[in-house]
Amino acid sequence: MQWEELYKERLTTAQKAVTHIKSGDRVVVGHASGSPEVVLKAMVENKDAYENVEIVHMVAMGPSEYCLPENSAHFVHNSLFAGGTSRKAIHEGRACFTASHFSQIPRLFTEKILPVDVTLCMVSTPDEHGYCSFGISVDYTKPAAESSKIVIAEVTPHMPRTLGDAFIHVSKIDHIIECDSKPIVLNPPKISETDEKIGGYSAELIEDGACLQLGIGAVPDSILGFLKDKKDLGIHTEMFSDGVVDLVNEGVITCGRKNFHTNKMVATFFMGTEKLYRFVHNNPIVEMFTVDYTNNPAIIARNDKMVSVNSTLQIDLTGQACSESIGHKQFSGTGGQADFIRGAAWSKGGRSILAFHSTAAKGTLSRIVPCLDEGAIVTTTRTDIHFVVTEYGIADLRGKSVPQRAKELINIAHPDFRADLKKDFARIYNQ
Numbered sequence: 411m412q413w414e415e416l417y418k419e420r421l422t423t424a425q426k427a428v429t430h431i432k433s434g435d436r437v438v439v440g441h442a443s444g445s446p447e448v449v450l451k452a453m454v455e456n457k458d459a460y461e462n463v464e465i466v467h468m469v470a471m472g473p474s475e476y477c478l479p480e481n482s483a484h485f486v487h488n489s490l491f492a493g494g495t496s497r498k499a500i501h502e503g504r505a506c507f508t509a510s511h512f513s514q515i516p517r518l519f520t521e522k523i524l525p526v527d528v529t530l531c532m533v534s535t536p537d538e539h540g541y542c543s544f545g546i547s548v549d550y551t552k553p554a555a556e557s558s559k560i561v562i563a564e565v566t567p568h569m570p571r572t573l574g575d576a577f578i579h580v581s582k583i584d585h586i587i588e589c590d591s592k593p594i595v596l597n598p599p600k601i602s603e604t605d606e607k608i609g610g611y612s613a614e615l616i617e618d619g620a621c622l623q624l625g626i627g628a629v630p631d632s633i634l635g636f637l638k639d640k641k642d643l644g645i646h647t648e649m650f651s652d653g654v655v656d657l658v659n660e661g662v663i664t665c666g667r668k669n670f671h672t673n674k675m676v677a678t679f680f681m682g683t684e685k686l687y688r689f690v691h692n693n694p695i696v697e698m699f700t701v702d703y704t705n706n707p708a709i710i711a712r713n714d715k716m717v718s719v720n721s722t723l724q725i726d727l728t729g730q731a732c733s734e735s736i737g738h739k740q741f742s743g744t745g746g747q748a749d750f751i752r753g754a755a756w757s758k759g760g761r762s763i764l765a766f767h768s769t770a771a772k773g774t775l776s777r778i779v780p781c782l783d784e785g786a787i788v789t790t791t792r793t794d795i796h797f798v799v800t801e802y803g804i805a806d807l808r809g810k811s812v813p814q815r816a817k818e819l820i821n822i823a824h825p826d827f828r829a830d831l832k833k834d835f836a837r838i839y840n841q
């Protein structure tokens with residue numbers, strides 16, 4: 411049968427498609443800005459037909475109504491990364507959290523550690539060969555769909571057609587919902603004076619020809635503003651946002667000096683505005699892969715001069731960094747932080763940066779501490795850490811002894827906390 415006929419045969423409505431979800435099913439939802447909100451809404455409206463449907467999702471950008479208390483008899487949320495809408499549900503015991511490196515999530519599905527019954531996703535309209543692109547959410551969404559019993563997809567002209575290993579054939583989609591839905595937009599964050607200082611210091615560590623991974627948020631975005639005079643930067647990342655587009659247009663990011671995927675920006679998902687989504691549409695410089703490829707430390711390390719930039723919540727004086735919890739409370743997730751820090755460590759000339767404000771809670775708490783809070787989760791071990799940056803400067807921890815590390819970190823702590831940090835260090839470590 412021609413794919414066009416198959417496509418017509420599988421066209422349905424969101425309301426009909428969700429009747430194929432059964433009680434006890436495990437449902438994986440397309441990641442981040444690629445979340446299929448029309449189908450999710452129909453699924454929640456059909457809640458009386460379900461008991462104990464497990465919703466597996468990573469960064470949830472939509473309203474996540476399946477997490478609300480009134481829906482807890484029908485859905486249980488298994489979060490791979492706590493966020494604005496799922497954090498409360500996890501803290502209140504209505505949702506659970508599963509820890510995983512981002513790079514390993516596809517294997518949870520493909521190796522049936524978490525067998526997938528249904529994948530809900532959003533894809534682009536099919537091309538002339540019948541292939542739809544996973545667009546801005548290839549990451550774990552594609553492997554989940556490939557190992558799922560049933561695939562339900564929103565097909566929308568607003569999903570960019572990204573290139574690379576980003577496609578699914580119409581014959582592999584069981585229920586097709588044509589709609590006009592748009593990928594969720596993430597507006598650029600406001601950049602403060604403190605972010606600017608951190609951006610300036612971090613940019614000092616980025617040389618011409620470096621290959622970058624930049625996380626999300628004000629700190630990574632602030633660095634972009636300091637890269638305008640750099641030459642021939644490359645990108646191998648899990649995601650990038652709007653700021654990167656300007657650097658491509660200004661000729662700063664060329665990927666021309668990359669020794670691996672030369673002339674290509676490699677990524678696995680995107681979160682940004684229309685500007686970013688237009689940029690990645692059909693753009694041959696942008697090459698998408700599933701996250702088990704982009705975030706595999708051995709693949710990352712094949713790029714020389716790899717620089718990873720991420721953030722953290724708390725770091726102790728030996729260099730253990732907690733980037734995902736505040737004490738026992740899950741705040742976010744491991745994501746790709748450890749993947750990229752390890753990849754950068756193995757890259758020839760590579761370096762990793764953890765950049766963050768020196769204080770939290772309106773300046774009342776130091777984020778550099780003698781010991782991590784009780785319950786704090788170590789996302790980046792002290793054996794993996796390299797550069798640490800705050801608004802007070804740069805600490806280089808690789809190859810340093812514990813007392814040397816403590817000295818470096820105290821030097822970039824907020825001045826109000828330095829004396830106490832010195833005293834605590836002397837008391838704990840007999841120095």
Ligand code: COA
Nearest residue numbers: 625626627720721722723724733742744745746747770771
């Ligand atoms: N104790 C108490 N509260 C703290 C704290 C601490 N040690 N550190 C931060 N906070 C508070 C902040 O004050 C802020 O609160 P506010 O919103 O009320 O001001 C909040 O926690 C968030 O801190 P902030 O530094 O603004 O977080 P962020 O949005 O920049 O995100 C991480 C930082 C570390 C949570 C985020 O980068 C992350 O999840 N990283 C792990 C995953 C990763 O690195 N993935 C790869 C890149 S995509």
